[in-house]
Amino acid sequence: xxxxxxxxxxxxxxxxxxxxxxxxxxxxxxxxxxxxxxxxxxxxxxxxxxxxxxxxxxxxxxxxxxxxxxxxxxxxxxxxxxxxxxxxxxxxxxxxxxxxxxxxxxxxxxxxxxxxxxxxxxxxxxxxxxxxxxxxxxxxxxxxxxxxxxxxxxxxxxxxxxxxxxxxxxxxxxxxxxxxxxxxxxxxxxxxxxxxxxxxxxxxxxxxxxxxxxxxxxxxxxxxxxxxxxxxxxxxxxxxxxxxxxxxxxxxxxxxxxxxxxxxxxxxxxxxxxxxxxxxxxxxxxxxxxxxxxxxxxxxxxxxxxxxxxxxxxxxxxxxxxxxxxxxxxxxxxxxxxxxxxxxxxxxxxxxxxxxxxx
Numbered sequence: 001x002x003x004x005x006x007x008x009x010x011x012x013x014x015x016x017x018x019x020x021x022x023x024x025x026x027x028x029x030x031x032x033x034x035x036x037x038x039x040x041x042x043x044x045x046x047x048x049x050x051x052x053x054x055x056x057x058x059x060x061x062x063x064x065x066x067x068x069x070x071x072x073x074x075x076x077x078x079x080x081x082x083x084x085x086x087x088x089x090x091x092x093x094x095x096x097x098x099x100x101x102x103x104x105x106x107x108x109x110x111x112x113x114x115x116x117x118x119x120x121x122x123x124x125x126x127x128x129x130x131x132x133x134x135x136x137x138x139x140x141x142x143x144x145x146x147x148x149x150x151x152x153x154x155x156x157x158x159x160x161x162x163x164x165x166x167x168x169x170x171x172x173x174x175x176x177x178x179x180x181x182x183x184x185x186x187x188x189x190x191x192x193x194x195x196x197x198x199x200x201x202x203x204x205x206x207x208x209x210x211x212x213x214x215x216x217x218x219x220x221x222x223x224x225x226x227x228x229x230x231x232x233x234x235x236x237x238x239x240x241x242x243x244x245x246x247x248x249x250x251x252x253x254x255x256x257x258x259x260x261x262x263x264x265x266x267x268x269x270x271x272x273x274x275x276x277x278x279x280x281x282x283x284x285x286x287x288x289x290x291x292x293x294x295x296x297x298x299x300x301x302x303x304x305x306x307x308x309x310x311x312x313x314x315x316x317x318x319x320x321x322x323x324x325x326x327x328x329x330x331x332x333x334x335x336x337x338x339x340x341x342x343x344x345x346x347x348x349x350x351x352x353x354x355x356x357x358x359x
Contacts, residue, residue: 007034007068009166010041011156011179012061013113013338014102017041019061019316027058037158039102042068053151053169060319060336060346063113064099064180066154066168073162077125084155084165085131091167092151094137096130098123099179100157106343112196113340115142115181122155122163123178143183145176173204174337181340191245192224194278196341197307199228201276204339205349207303209234209274216269216301218261218277218289223248225278230254237272239264261289269299278307283315283322294329304331304350307342319346326350 008031012020020041024031031043045051057065072083098119104111123142130136137150146152147170154166156179174180182200186193202209209215211233220226220238223245229236235253238244239261248254257264261277269275275294279286286308294301304326310316319336326334331350338346 006045008043008045008057008065009068009154009156009164010043010057010059010062010065011099011101012039012041012063013342014039014105015313015344016061016316016338019313020059022317023059023061023319024057037101040156040158040164042164053167054149054171054175055168056171061316061338063338063340064154064174064178066152066166069165069167071158071162072165075161077121078129080161080163081122081125081129084126084153084163085129087165088153088167091153093130093132093135093153093167094150095146095152095170096123096126096136096142096155097146097152097178098126098142098155098157099181106341113179113181115178115183116157118157119178122157126153126155142178146170147176173206184341187227189247190224190227191222191247193341194224195228196224197278197339197347198225198276198305200339200341201305201307201347201349202228202232204337204347205305205335207274207305207349207351209303213274214272215274215276216272216293218275219279220244220256225276226251226254229276234274237268262292266293266296266298269293269296269301273300273302274304275301276305276307280309282311283308283318287322287325291325291329302352304348306348306350307345308348309345311344313344323348 030046034042034044069087072080074080100116100119102113150170152168156164158164170176184196214235215229216237217226218239221240221242221244226236226238226248230251238256241260244256277286277290323334331352333351333353335349
């Protein structure tokens with residue numbers, strides 16, 4: 001157990017702050033909101049509360065979190081780095097994570113959450129001023145994933161000349177990367193940024209989708225997500241009343257049904273074992289469509305990747321209900337996370353484990 005902690009830090013998508021506060025209020029009613037900036041929040045913890053270093057906040061809309069050690073201020077990265085190490089004191093540290101809080105919502109001003117040059121400079125300064133460099137993992141660099149159990153010094157760039165310093169122990173997959181951020185580059189042949197969303201969702205969910213598997217994609221146009229699925233060797237059935245990009249239609253393992261999913265005969269889904277959906281509609285509409293497919297007697301879908309839109313942030317309060325509804329269809333493993341490349345939406349991964357309905 002860690003020594004007594006006073007504050008927790010959280011980073012999230014700009015705009016998702018109220019959603020995070022709502023989750024924390026429901027799950028951890030004794031945590032009190034404190035210092036905040038867009039994309040960055042802190043919470044004061046109850047006195048004497050003991051939490052493990054790999055404590056799970058159980059928040060869909062939180063991208064990264066840890067125990068706060070305080071604020072560092074200074075005119076340059078080296079000064080800030082020395083102040084950060086003073087805050088860290090004699091705590092164990094095997095890795096360094098540095099990242100910048102989001103400045104805009106994803107897509108605004110062409111912004112995409114990423115590790116910025118300023119974060120790289122901060123990381124270099126922290127390594128260069130580390131008082132115990134021998135304790136750092138051999139070959140540690142910013143892009144390398146930490147290992148489960150590693151102790152990590154967190155440095156969040158809040159504003160020019162101001163860092164927030166924290167500490168966590170690596171547990172789940174997002175905690176292995178700085179800020180929970182995944183490094184992806186949109187391929188030049190990608191027809192839309194949906195490629196980023198699908199590729200991140202596949203890596204985050206770690207669904208056991210094997211090469212050659214059949215996947216249904218609802219809301220496939222213009223085809224960026226389909227390209228990510230095809231690149232993994234899947235056979236993809238795209239369902240969308242809108243037109244697909246010719247480059248996707250030319251792929252031999254892709255077939256397009258140009259109509260709404262509600263009007264597609266259920267026999268089209270018989271051989272599919274995986275289903276993804278990303279429709280520009282309210283969450284319950286997407287869930288209605290998916291439920292009508294996966295609960296049909298002739299359909300055996302093993303796993304799902306669903307993107308649920310939030311036309312209003314107030315819908316975030318209903319996330320537990322949405323997840324319970326997915327479980328009611330027979331999926332006993334259900335995960336949810338607002339992914340790095342999501343906009344005002346979040347991703348749900350669901351799996352039947354073991355798959356009891358295989359023929």
